[in-house]
Amino acid sequence: MRWLFHFGQYWLFMKRMMTRPEKFSIYWKQFLRECDNFGYGSLGIVALVSIFTGAVITIQTIYNLTNPLIPMYSVGIVARDSIILEFSPTIICLVLAGKIGSNITSEIGTMRVTEQIDALEIMGINSAAYLVLPKITAAMFIFPFVILLSAFLGITGGYLAGTLTGKISSADFIYGLQNNFIPYNVVFALIKSFVFAYIITTVASYHGFHTQGGALEVGKSSTYAVVYSSILILIGDYVLTQLLLV
Amino acid sequence: MIELKHISKKFGDRNILSDVSSVFGKGQVNLVIGGSGSGKTVLMKCMVGLLEVDEGEILYDNRNFSSLDFKERTPFRKEIGMVFQGGALFDSLDVEKNVMFPLSMFTDMSYEEKMERVNFCLHRVNLVNVNKLQPSELSGGMKKRVAIARAIAPNPKYLFCDEPNSGLDPRTSIVIDNLIKEITLEYDITTVINTHDMNSVLEIGDKITYLHQGKKWWEGTAEEILRTDNKELNGFIFASKLAQSIKKVV
Numbered sequence: 001m002r003w004l005f006h007f008g009q010y011w012l013f014m015k016r017m018m019t020r021p022e023k024f025s026i027y028w029k030q031f032l033r034e035c036d037n038f039g040y041g042s043l044g045i046v047a048l049v050s051i052f053t054g055a056v057i058t059i060q061t062i063y064n065l066t067n068p069l070i071p072m073y074s075v076g077i078v079a080r081d082s083i084i085l086e087f088s089p090t091i092i093c094l095v096l097a098g099k100i101g102s103n104i105t106s107e108i109g110t111m112r113v114t115e116q117i118d119a120l121e122i123m124g125i126n127s128a129a130y131l132v133l134p135k136i137t138a139a140m141f142i143f144p145f146v147i148l149l150s151a152f153l154g155i156t157g158g159y160l161a162g163t164l165t166g167k168i169s170s171a172d173f174i175y176g177l178q179n180n181f182i183p184y185n186v187v188f189a190l191i192k193s194f195v196f197a198y199i200i201t202t203v204a205s206y207h208g209f210h211t212q213g214g215a216l217e218v219g220k221s222s223t224y225a226v227v228y229s230s231i232l233i234l235i236g237d238y239v240l241t242q243l244l245l246v
Numbered sequence: 247m248i249e250l251k252h253i254s255k256k257f258g259d260r261n262i263l264s265d266v267s268s269v270f271g272k273g274q275v276n277l278v279i280g281g282s283g284s285g286k287t288v289l290m291k292c293m294v295g296l297l298e299v300d301e302g303e304i305l306y307d308n309r310n311f312s313s314l315d316f317k318e319r320t321p322f323r324k325e326i327g328m329v330f331q332g333g334a335l336f337d338s339l340d341v342e343k344n345v346m347f348p349l350s351m352f353t354d355m356s357y358e359e360k361m362e363r364v365n366f367c368l369h370r371v372n373l374v375n376v377n378k379l380q381p382s383e384l385s386g387g388m389k390k391r392v393a394i395a396r397a398i399a400p401n402p403k404y405l406f407c408d409e410p411n412s413g414l415d416p417r418t419s420i421v422i423d424n425l426i427k428e429i430t431l432e433y434d435i436t437t438v439i440n441t442h443d444m445n446s447v448l449e450i451g452d453k454i455t456y457l458h459q460g461k462k463w464w465e466g467t468a469e470e471i472l473r474t475d476n477k478e479l480n481g482f483i484f485a486s487k488l489a490q491s492i493k494k495v496v
Contacts, residue, residue, distance in 0.1 A: 023351055026351060111337075115331070116337070119328065122294050122296065122323060122326060123348050123352075124322075124352070
């Protein structure tokens with residue numbers, strides 16, 4: 001029944017967080033700082049993972065296309081749809097759950113065990129709202145841009161890997177990218193990134209905020225945050241696909 | 247003035263505080279002493295609203311604090327300053343921004359006015375040229391002083407200090423003690439300090455409350471504590487050989 005306790009506590013935490021900011025200008029500064037942290041701060045890892053995974057998807061698709069009846073441009077279609085529908089919004093969000101989620105939990109958890117959150121409470125500040133709300137809004141705002149960039153870089157990586165190795169012509173790949181393109185897939189990817197941003201930041205913040213003990217517990221909370229947010233992302237991925245695509 | 251009326255607090259079945267009543271006067275340094283696990287920290291957390299009391303009332307200048315919810319307590323909290331055991335400075339902010347933080351949150355002061363107040367408070371705790379240092383670059387004593395500066399920045403009426411001398415060398419402890427005493431007298435605030443430090447008890451304590459097993463066991467002044475025949479209190483205060491020799495002299 002422990003999960004039920006955490007489930008209830010999570011929603012109480014959400015309720016406590018959704019209050020009017022004490023001072024909007026302070027929250028705005030925090031929001032911009034978090035946008036920079038989550039967006040610009042994640043560009044390196046997102047670019048690296050996207051380019052190489054896009055390249056691997058393309059090469060593996062070419063490797064598996066043994067039937068001469070299947071046109072070569074279908075590599076572009078497969079790469080495009082794999083990257084836009086699944087790789088960029090889901091796999092990159094799993095990567096970000098590790099990077100950003102553990103960062104949020106350790107930051108808030110350390111503040112909890114060193115009494116910095118108590119200091120905020122005593123000053124009369126709603127610590128949950130002050131610490132967490134800017135992170136959630138920033139992530140939900142910036143993640144869709146990061147995912148769009150990831151999709152662009154993934155497709156570029158696939159294009160470069162396919163054409164530079166001579167496995168597919170530039171014309172075939174680009175024709176594949178344009179063939180039967182469904183703009184709704186991009187909308188679907190953005191919806192997923194929006195939902196996953198909420199999951200990553202709230203689960204990580206919840207675990208950080210309810211950390212008790214010392215450094216060891218902060219580490220444990222970070223691990224729990226990454227594990228639970230990853231599981232919820234995978235479940236959310238299935239649910240959203242079922243609801244919005246099928 | 248802070249008044250505690252029959253405060254009780256339980257964690258599960260365990261009694262942490264039982265029927266604690268006391269009055270902490272304005273312009274006085276009120277010390278709460280007691281061994282580890284005696285309930286000092288829980289009492290202070292109840293007084294500042296970090297924990298809720300199970301029974302009893304906490305009155306700030308005859309205004310009931312314990313019956314209010316988080317929102318209703320906000321005006322009270324702006325009158326409260328607290329110095330935590332480890333300082334609890336915000337890691338992401340430098341010294342200047344730490345002290346400025348409560349001013350930025352709750353006042354409409356201009357940046358220049360806030361800077362003036364920050365520099366005044368830092369100067370008051372004898373810190374100069376530290377504005378741009380990060381908390382990680384400060385010594386233990388400096389952290390405590392910055393924490394005091396942050397606590398007094400919004401002109402509080404009530405100052406709470408949780409073991410302000412822990413982890414400090416004897417000389418720095420005296421500096422911190424004297425600083426708290428001076429600030430209490432200068433601004434005529436109600437100061438409550440949790441401490442183990444016997445030097446603080448004898449040097450700055452206007453009123454001393456001794457907690458034992460969650461109950462108020464003894465209350466009196468620094469002079470009275472040296473002459474008390476309370477067995478548990480004597481066992482706590484005169485635990486060391488040095489203290490025992492002082493007791494003999496007294």
